[in-house]
Amino acid sequence: MNELEKLFKKLSPKDRVKLLQYAQELQSTPETFSIIKLKNSDFYRTRKGRWRFIFHYVGDTVVIDNIRLRDEKTYRDV
Numbered sequence: 001m002n003e004l005e006k007l008f009k010k011l012s013p014k015d016r017v018k019l020l021q022y023a024q025e026l027q028s029t030p031e032t033f034s035i036i037k038l039k040n041s042d043f044y045r046t047r048k049g050r051w052r053f054i055f056h057y058v059g060d061t062v063v064i065d066n067i068r069l070r071d072e073k074t075y076r077d078v
Helices: 003-010 013-028
Strands: 044-048 051-058 061-069
Touching (some): 013 061
Antiparallel strands (some): 044 051
């Protein structure tokens, strides 16, 4: 089981739906979001409240790598 699957199992159904909707919107129309490139990497981030979506592009497609709560360790493994 990967990290995203573990996260979604822990979330309330209400939060799960919100994050899934945001992820689908991000994948279909990434140009409408505030996207910031992470320093010294090929990854990008956007935020939804206290959640951070870390992703990269493959061609024009968005591939979400991780969804995390913002804290001191959020970008450490990227």
